[in-house]
Amino acid sequence: MSEERGKRGRDERRSQLLLAARQVFASKGYHAATVDDITRAAGVAKGTFYLYFDEKRAVFYELIRTFFDLVTEVGGAFAGEVPDRAEYVRRLEVAAARICELFRDQRDLVKLVYRESMGMDPELESMVREFYRRIARLEAENVQLGIDLGLYRADLHPLVVAYAQIGMVERILLGQLSDRSFPAEPDLVRQIVELALRGAGR
Amino acid sequence: MSEERGKRGRDERRSQLLLAARQVFASKGYHAATVDDITRAAGVAKGTFYLYFDEKRAVFYELIRTFFDLVTEVGGAFAGEVPDRAEYVRRLEVAAARICELFRDQRDLVKLVYRESMGMDPELESMVREFYRRIARLEAENVQLGIDLGLYRADLHPLVVAYAQIGMVERILLGQLSDRSFPAEPDLVRQIVELALRGAGR
Amino acid sequence: MSEERGKRGRDERRSQLLLAARQVFASKGYHAATVDDITRAAGVAKGTFYLYFDEKRAVFYELIRTFFDLVTEVGGAFAGEVPDRAEYVRRLEVAAARICELFRDQRDLVKLVYRESMGMDPELESMVREFYRRIARLEAENVQLGIDLGLYRADLHPLVVAYAQIGMVERILLGQLSDRSFPAEPDLVRQIVELALRGAGR
Amino acid sequence: MSEERGKRGRDERRSQLLLAARQVFASKGYHAATVDDITRAAGVAKGTFYLYFDEKRAVFYELIRTFFDLVTEVGGAFAGEVPDRAEYVRRLEVAAARICELFRDQRDLVKLVYRESMGMDPELESMVREFYRRIARLEAENVQLGIDLGLYRADLHPLVVAYAQIGMVERILLGQLSDRSFPAEPDLVRQIVELALRGAGR
DNA sequence: TATGAATGAGCTTTCATTCAT
DNA sequence: GATGAATGAAAGCTCATTCAT
Structure with missing residues (x-):
């Protein structure tokens, strides 16, 4: 005891x-x-x-990894039983909402990751790359699922779309955090989902 | 002499x-x-x-600024005489192509900017933020133009769309640079333009 | 503990x-x-x-200040109950003896002070000036006391006399330290006291 | 030509x-x-x-030497034909006046000499010492002359008196330059001469 | 003679890391 | 385990001096 x-x-x-x-x-x-x-x-x-x-870097690593785990968790919750269209959209909404929450609740970690994680160290840098690679692959699977369900067009490479959606989300949320004149959109989650599902075109 | x-x-x-x-x-x-x-x-x-x-930082600043100027130039080339739809699309294609080129030709600068520009220094950090703010505003104007031309939907905030497009492009291009298993898409520019104009949905 | x-x-x-x-x-x-x-x-x-x-300068400052404190202590011991003539003379003798000792025992500090204390730094320089100002004022009070006791003439400005006595003492003692052909006067203290009290004239 | x-x-x-x-x-x-x-x-x-x-030091040396030469000149003007008492006093007055002028007109040089000449360099330091030795000897001769003329007491060592007078003069003049509350004595020269000839005692 | 770009030795200061207590 | 004094490598920056033009 x-x-x-x-x-x-x-x-x-x-x-x-x-x-x-x-x-x-x-x-x-x-x-x-x-x-x-x-x-x-x-x-x-x-x-x-x-x-x-063991060293100063170690604690930084751990913090970065914590953030990556939180994000990966959100992305991973998408997988599971093959859903139908409605369920897919619902999951998308949930994921978007959770990512927004995450960026809001973990501002400190967000700062660390987006400010310094890349410039630290070859080792950490490859960890970051690995993270993007993994999460992009995860998302690409989700995209493929969306294509299979007829929600997404089939003429775009799923991995490209995955990267696009990741970048879209992160830049919007970073903008919201650091651009003081960012519109205080109450329905930011909806806009993100709309952009992901239907794009900006009419 | x-x-x-x-x-x-x-x-x-x-x-x-x-x-x-x-x-x-x-x-x-x-x-x-x-x-x-x-x-x-x-x-x-x-x-x-x-x-x-004057100091070590100064040369770094200058390199970062150089990159920002190159990007801003591409974004700025969009403006000018109010175009029609076809012209708008053509300009979009040109801009996408030039950004791709830029990331390809200036790999060193891209690395610097995306690895360390944020973690350097409060001064540099605010320069970076200012850059994003400026370019987002620039792009938001282009988006508004697209809305006016009936190319984009009107129910999304132009600035949100602008940030989305910026993030989309930068994450795709960074993925291409650092993800070794990124698809060697010969028509990456086309896919980017498609994503920007019509999105991933069908 | x-x-x-x-x-x-x-x-x-x-x-x-x-x-x-x-x-x-x-x-x-x-x-x-x-x-x-x-x-x-x-x-x-x-x-x-x-x-x-905190820095290299700091230790120098402290050494200089130490010397100044030692000197000020000697000068300050003069003050106190208003003495009669005999007591005044006795105190003068004590002070002269102690200053001589001080210069002998603290050669290192003396070197520092008279070699470099002025050329160091505006901050230190003003500390030095402040020291002289303070000690000159202190000595001027003693001179005034001497005038009141009828030991000193009244037609000279006390502060001028004070500076004169300070310079006299310091130059004699510095001479003794660095002029190899300085007379090995066993009664140097007496001569200093004589010079201070009665001057060189007959 | x-x-x-x-x-x-x-x-x-x-x-x-x-x-x-x-x-x-x-x-x-x-x-x-x-x-x-x-x-x-x-x-x-x-x-x-x-x-x-030849080097940075050289110009400093030359400036210091210039000042020393100016001072030595004043001290040397005393020598010459053995004078009588009145002439001795007159020469003293002239010398005092010229030294005062010198300190006033050559403030820059005075600053250099009293701020940094000692802490520079072993070589320069011995030049400074040599200067004091020489000028003290010169003045000691003048003092001896004063003793011979019956102006000065004979029970003080001439070299000690010489150093005393040098120190007295330099500290008074430095005080005048840097102590902002130094009395604006119009008859400072007279007071110096009095101090040298008769001392502060009555 | 005059120039001023180039040199590189050498300094102060910081701070991650160790280890005796 | 906890402490915090001690370590010493390492880096940015300055500036007297040189020398090709």
């Missing part, structure tokens, strides 16, 4: 450090943030950091 | 350093690259760098 | 660095001395310096 | 650089001043500096 308590204590410390790091990174950026900043924000001594993480 | 030569010589050195920096940054990333790396790549002594740039 | 030890350890390290800096500065001069020289002399790593001082 | 003109031109350039250096050094200090600052102030190109001086 003391082991149990020890483990729980250990996990709490880790989370405490992760949370502190997330905030510090989000506010100063990865490079400007020092390990000292993080431990001070977490209220522990500097050396403690290295009891939970 | 000696002034002429001096000026030309000066500009050549600058370009030489810019080119070297572009390559070094693209291969090692901004933070891992040292001023020494750059000057060694340019075949000059370290101090020479500071005859042409 | 560990806090006690920590604090004591910290103070010792600081003193160790201050001492090393004092020696290094005295022998090579501030500008020629590097932080590396100082830490090597102190037997610690370079980074350790910055755990105790 | 062209050689004549060349020589004159050369000397003018030199003086131009010396003057510029004097101003630049006086305003920024020796270390903060760059060769570039000097040549820019002189209106010539950087390389030109090295056609007239």
Whole structure:
């Protein structure tokens, strides 16, 4: 039981450090943030950091991975039993709504990912690429499903469409976060779904 | 004439350093690259760098701005005399083709921009944001034009559509650059134009 | 108790660095001395310096200020209960003796102050000026006291006399330190006191 | 004759650089001043500096030496035919007046000498020491003369008195230059002479 | 003589990481 | 486990000096 308590204590410390790091990174950026900043924000001594993480990068990796997992989860929820058209559309709406929520609730992580994840490190960079590759493939399957259901046209490459939809969504949501004159659309989710399903053309 | 030569010589050195920096940054990333790396790549002594740039960041800024200018130019070429539908479509095709070219010909710059431009610096970060804001506004005007011409539906906010199209294009092109299993589509430009005009739905 | 030890350890390290800096500065001069020289002399790593001082200048400031404090202390000991003539003379003798000691015992500091304190920095320079202003004012009060006691003539401005006495003392003592053919006067203190009280005239 | 003109031109350039250096050094200090600052102030190109001086230090040396020569000249004018008491006093008055003028007219040089001459360089430092040694010896001879004439007491070592008088004068004049609350004594020269001849005692 | 672009040694400072307590 | 003092590699930047033109 003391082991149990020890483990729980250990996990709490880790989370405490992760949370502190997330905030510090989000506010100063990865490079400007020092390990000292993080431990001070977490209220522990500097050396403690290295009891939970091998190096500064490690905690950054973990944060990025957390975000990727959250996104992948949304994308993955689409799969499953082959649905009919109505169900497909419904799933799309759910996914769009959840992604919007995600960007809203995890602003800190969003900042990290879109500000620095690429420029960090060859290793992390390939992790990011791998993420896009995976999620694009996932989405391409969904697109293929949409084609099979007759919802999407068949003359476009599913992977191209997948990348297009990913980019569309991320740029809209980033715009909403950082462009102060972005329209306060209450039905942004609807617009995203419309764009994905029917496009801008009439 | 000696002034002429001096000026030309000066500009050549600058370009030489810019080119070297572009390559070094693209291969090692901004933070891992040292001023020494750059000057060694340019075949000059370290101090020479500071005859042409105030600091390391300055050369990075200039490269980013260069890319932004190239993109803005493509977006701006759309404007002008109010066209008819056919002309609008033709312009769209030209712009898409030029953006594709741009991403292909300026891989180094693309890498810099999408890897590190955001995580650098508050100053640069706001330059990047400003860029997106500006180009989104530019594109939103084009979208409005498309609506007026009856090419686009009127029930979507032009700025949202603009961001969507920007994200769509950039994610597709980045995917093409970095996803090794991206389909070698010879008609990628056409697919982009189709997506922009008619969307993925049937 | 560990806090006690920590604090004591910290103070010792600081003193160790201050001492090393004092020696290094005295022998090579501030500008020629590097932080590396100082830490090597102190037997610690370079980074350790910055755990105790914000910058190279800071340690110099502290050394200069130390000397100024020592001198000011001597000058200040003069004040207090209004004395009679005999007491005044006795205090003068004590002060002269202590200043001589000070210059002898703190040669390193004397070197620093008279070699470089002025040329360092606007900030330090004004500290030096402030020191002279303060000590001159202090001494001027003593002179006024001497005038009141009938020991000094009343037709000279006390502040002028104060500056004169300060310069007299410092130049004599500096001469003794650096002019190898300076007479080895065993009664230098007496001569200084005589000069201050009665001057060179007969 | 062209050689004549060349020589004159050369000397003018030199003086131009010396003057510029004097101003630049006086305003920024020796270390903060760059060769570039000097040549820019002189209106010539950087390389030109090295056609007239071997190194940066050289011009500083020359400026310091100039000041020393001016002072030495004043001190030396005292010597000559053995005078009587009245003549001695008159010469003292003249010397005091000229030193005051010197400090007033050559503020830039005074700043240089008293701010940085000591901390520069072992070589320059020994030049400064040599200067003090020489001028102290010179003044000691004058003091001996005063003793012989019965103007000065014989129980003080002439060299000690010499240093005392030098220090007295320099500190008073420096105080006047930098202590903003220094009394605007119109008869400062008289007070200096009084202090030198009769001291502060009554 | 005059120029000013080029050089490169050398400095201060930072900070991720280690380790004795 | 927790601490925080100590480490030392590493990098940006300056500027006296040189030299081809």
